[in-house]
Amino acid sequence: xxxxxxxxxxxxxxxxxxxxxxxxxxxxxxxxxxxxxxxxxxxxxxxxxxxxxxxxxxxxxxxxxxxxxxxxxxxxxxxxxxxxxxxxxxxxxxxxxxxxxxxxxxxxxxxxxxxxxxxxxxxxxxxxxxxxxxxxxxxxxxxxxxxxxxxxxxxxxxxxxxxxxxxxxxxxxxxxxxxxxxxxxxxxxxxxxxxxxxxxxxxxxxxxxxxxxxxxxxxxxxxxxxxxxxxxxxxxxxxxxxxxxxxxxxxxxxxxxxxxxxxxxxxxxxxxxxxxxxxxxxxxxxxxxxxxxxxxxxxxxxxxxxxxxxxxxxxxxxxxxxxxxxxxxxxxxxxxxxxxxxxxxxxxxxxxxxxxxxxxxxxxxxxxxxxxxxxxxxxxxxxxxxxxxxxxxxxxxxxxxxxxxxxxxxxxxxxxxxxxxxxxxxxxxxxxxxxxxxxxxxxxxxxxxxxxxxxxxxxxxxxxxxxxxxxxxxxxxxxxxxxxxxxxx
Amino acid sequence: xxxxxxxxxxxxxxxxxxxxxxxxxxxxxxxxxxxxxxxxxxxxxxxxxxxxxxxxxxxxxxxxxxxxxxxxxxxxxxxxxxxxxxxxxxxxxxxxxxxxxxxxxxxxxxxxxxxxxxxxxxxxxxxxxxxxxxxxxxxxxxxxxxxxxxxxxxxxxxxxxxxxxxxxxxxxxxxxxxxxxxxxxxxxxxxxxxxxxxxxxxxxxxxxxxxxxxxxxxx
Numbered sequence: 001x002x003x004x005x006x007x008x009x010x011x012x013x014x015x016x017x018x019x020x021x022x023x024x025x026x027x028x029x030x031x032x033x034x035x036x037x038x039x040x041x042x043x044x045x046x047x048x049x050x051x052x053x054x055x056x057x058x059x060x061x062x063x064x065x066x067x068x069x070x071x072x073x074x075x076x077x078x079x080x081x082x083x084x085x086x087x088x089x090x091x092x093x094x095x096x097x098x099x100x101x102x103x104x105x106x107x108x109x110x111x112x113x114x115x116x117x118x119x120x121x122x123x124x125x126x127x128x129x130x131x132x133x134x135x136x137x138x139x140x141x142x143x144x145x146x147x148x149x150x151x152x153x154x155x156x157x158x159x160x161x162x163x164x165x166x167x168x169x170x171x172x173x174x175x176x177x178x179x180x181x182x183x184x185x186x187x188x189x190x191x192x193x194x195x196x197x198x199x200x201x202x203x204x205x206x207x208x209x210x211x212x213x214x215x216x217x218x219x220x221x222x223x224x225x226x227x228x229x230x231x232x233x234x235x236x237x238x239x240x241x242x243x244x245x246x247x248x249x250x251x252x253x254x255x256x257x258x259x260x261x262x263x264x265x266x267x268x269x270x271x272x273x274x275x276x277x278x279x280x281x282x283x284x285x286x287x288x289x290x291x292x293x294x295x296x297x298x299x300x301x302x303x304x305x306x307x308x309x310x311x312x313x314x315x316x317x318x319x320x321x322x323x324x325x326x327x328x329x330x331x332x333x334x335x336x337x338x339x340x341x342x343x344x345x346x347x348x349x350x351x352x353x354x355x356x357x358x359x360x361x362x363x364x365x366x367x368x369x370x371x372x373x374x375x376x377x378x379x380x381x382x383x384x385x386x387x388x389x390x391x392x393x394x395x396x397x398x399x400x401x402x403x404x405x406x407x408x409x410x411x412x413x414x415x416x417x418x419x420x421x422x423x424x425x426x427x428x429x430x431x432x433x434x435x436x437x438x439x440x441x442x443x444x445x446x447x448x449x450x451x452x453x454x455x456x457x458x459x460x461x462x463x464x465x466x467x468x469x470x471x472x473x474x475x476x477x478x479x480x481x482x483x484x485x486x487x488x489x
Numbered sequence: 490x491x492x493x494x495x496x497x498x499x500x501x502x503x504x505x506x507x508x509x510x511x512x513x514x515x516x517x518x519x520x521x522x523x524x525x526x527x528x529x530x531x532x533x534x535x536x537x538x539x540x541x542x543x544x545x546x547x548x549x550x551x552x553x554x555x556x557x558x559x560x561x562x563x564x565x566x567x568x569x570x571x572x573x574x575x576x577x578x579x580x581x582x583x584x585x586x587x588x589x590x591x592x593x594x595x596x597x598x599x600x601x602x603x604x605x606x607x608x609x610x611x612x613x614x615x616x617x618x619x620x621x622x623x624x625x626x627x628x629x630x631x632x633x634x635x636x637x638x639x640x641x642x643x644x645x646x647x648x649x650x651x652x653x654x655x656x657x658x659x660x661x662x663x664x665x666x667x668x669x670x671x672x673x674x675x676x677x678x679x680x681x682x683x684x685x686x687x688x689x690x691x692x693x694x695x696x697x698x699x700x701x702x703x704x705x706x707x708x
Contacts, residue, residue: 130668134669141679141683153694156690156694160640160691163687171654178661181662182661195665195666210607210610211611214607214608237706
C-alpha cells in the first residue's frame with residue numbers, strides 16, 4: 001500500500017493548492033508538510049526494500065520498487081521536501097518583467113510544482129517502461145510553465161528551448177521503447193505485461209540483440225536529452241538558470257537523476273541480452289563527451305546560476321562514466337547521484353537568496369556575500385566546495401571511488417581524461433567564485449538575510465553531504481549495494 | 490483482403506505519409522504546413538485502418554478514431570487559430586534552402602533504410618515494408634525542426650516526428666499496450682497545448698515568432 005500512498009500525497013497537495021486561495025498561508029505550509037510526509041514514507045520504503053528485496057502493488061505489479069527505485073524515491077522526495085519547504089516564500093514578493101506575479105500565476109506555480117513531484121515519483125515507481133516514459137514526458141509538460149513563470153524574455157526563450165528539445169528527445173526515447181516492445185512481441189508474443197521491465201528482463205536473453213542495441217541508442221539519446229548529456233545539453237543551462245530557485249533545485253537535483261534512472265533500467269535489459277560491453281561503451285563515450293563539454297563551457301561563465309547548471313551537466317556526465325565502470329563504478333555513480341542531489345539543490349536554493357538580494361545573476365555584481373548574509377552566503381560557499389569535490393563531503397568520496405573503479409576496470413585513458421576535466425572544472429569554479437564571499441558589497445544591497453525561513457530545511461542537505469563523505473550509514477550502504485546488484489546482475 | 494494486397498496497401502500508405510511530410514520541406518507558407526500536417530495525419534489514419542482490417546484487430550479502430558479527432562481535426566484547427574493570432578504567414582529564410590532540404594530528405598530516407606534493417610529482418614509482419622518509411626518520417630520531422638526558424642513550423646516538425654513514431658508502432662506491433670497508448674495521447678495533447686501557448690507568448694514578447702531572434706541566452 002505504501003507505493004500508491006507515496007503517489008497520492010503530491011496529488012493531494014496539488015489539489016489543495018488548486019482549491020485554496022493561493023496566498024493562503026495554508027497552501028504553502030501544507031504543501032511543505034505533505035512533501036515532508038512523502039520523504040518520511042520514502043525512508044520507510046527504503047527500509048522495506050532492504051528487508052524484503054522489492055515492494056509491489058497492483059495487477060501485474062503495476063507499481064514496483066526495488067532498492068534502485070528506493071534510492072531514486074529518496075532523492076526525488078528529499079529534494080522536493082527541501083525545495084518546497086525552503087521555497088515557501090519563493091513567489092511571495094517576486095515580480096515578473098511583464099507585471100507582478102498575480103494570484104493565478106501563484107496558484108499555477110504551486111499546483112504544477114506538486115504535479116511535477118508526482119510525475120517524477122511515478123517515473124521511478126512504475127514497473128511498466130511505457131508508463132515510465134509517459135511520466136518522464138509529463139515532467140517536461142509540468143515544468144515548462146514553471147521555467148517560464150517569471151515571463152521575462154530570457155525565461156520565455158529558456159522555456160521554449162526546453163519544451164521543444166525536451167519533447168523531441170523524449171519522443172526518440174519512445175521510439176526506443178517501441179523497438180524494445182516490438183522485439184519482445186516478436187520473440188515472446190503479445191502478453192498484457194510485455195512492457196513491465198521485470199518481464200522484459202526475464203526474457204531478455206532470448207531477444208534479438210541487434211534490434212535491442214538500436215533501441216538502446218534511441219533510449220540513450222532520448223532520456224539523455226532530459227538528463228542533460230552532451231551534445232543534447234543545450235537547453236539545460238538556460239532552463240536551470242531561468243527557473244525560480246526551488247524549481248531549479250528540483251530539476252537539477254532530481255529530474256536529471258530520474259532521466260538517468262530510465263537509461264539505467266533499459267541498460268539492465270540490454271545487458272541481459274547482449275552483455276554489458278555495448279552499453280558500457282556507449283555510456284563511456286557520451287559521459288566523457290559530456291564532462292569535456294561542461295568543462296570547456298564552464299571556463300568562461302559570467303552567471304553563477306549558469307555555472308551551477310553546467311556543473312550539473314558535468315556531474316551527470318560523471319555518473320554516466322561511473323555506470324560504465326562495472327559494479328564498483330555503479331556504486332560510485334549512485335553515491336554521486338545522491339551527493340549531487342543534496343549539494344546542487346542546496347546551491348540552487350541559496351542562489352535564490354543571492355538573486356533576491358543582489359538582483360543579478362552575474363558573478364561580477366555579487367560581492368561581499370558573507371557580510372550581507374552570513375548564513376546564506378556561508379552555506380552557498382559550502383555547497384559549492386562540496387560540488388567541487390572537496391573533502392569531507394560525499395561528492396569527494398564518490399569521485400575517488402569512481403576514478404578507482406575506472407582504473408581497476410581497465411579504462412586508464414578515459415579515467416585520466418575525466419580526471420583532467422574534473423580538475424579544470426575545479427579550477428574554473430574556484431577562479432569564478434573566490435571573489436563572491438569577500439569585498440565591499442554594493443550600497444543598494446540591503447544587509448541581512450532576504451528570507452530566513454529558507455534556511456532550516458537545508459540542514460538535511462548538509463547532513464547527507466557530510467554523512468556520504470565521512471561515514472556512510474550502514475543501511476544506506478546496504479541499500480546502495482542492493483541497487484548495484486539490481487543493475488549489474 | 491488478400492495478404493499480398495494488405496502488404497501493398499500498408500506500404501503505399503506509409504510512403505504517402507512520408508511524402509506528405511517531405512512536402513512541408515518545399516512549401517513556404519505556414520498555412521500550407523498546417524494543411525500538409527493535417528493531410529499526413531489523415532493518411533496515417535488510413536494506414537491504421539488498413540492494419541486494423543489486415544490484422545483483424547478491433548482495438549485499432551478506436552485508435553484510428555482518436556488519431557482522427559486529435560491530429561486531423563483538433564490540432565490543425567488550433568494551429569490555424571494560433572497562426573491567425575500571431576499573424577505569421579511565411580517561413581522566410583530557413584536555415585537550409587529548399588533544394589538542399591529535399592536532398593537531405595533523400596539522404597535521410599536512405600539512412601532510415603540502413604538503420605531499420607535489423608528491425609525489418611526480425612519482423613514477420615506483412616507490414617514490415619513500411620518500417621523504414623516510418624523511420625524516415627521521424628528523420629524528416631527532425632530535419633524540419635532544426636532547419637526552420639518559425640516557432641510554429643518547429644511545432645509542425647515535432648508533430649510530424651510524432652506521427653512517424655506512432656506509424657512505426659502501428660506497423661511493427663499494431664500499437665503499444667492500451668495504457669501506454671492513452672498516456673502517449675494525453676502527453677502529445679498536453680505538450681502541444683503548452684507549445685502553442687508559448688508561441689503566442691513569444692509573439693507578444695518578441696513581436697515575432699522567428700526563433701532566430703531568441704538568442705538572449707548564450708553560454
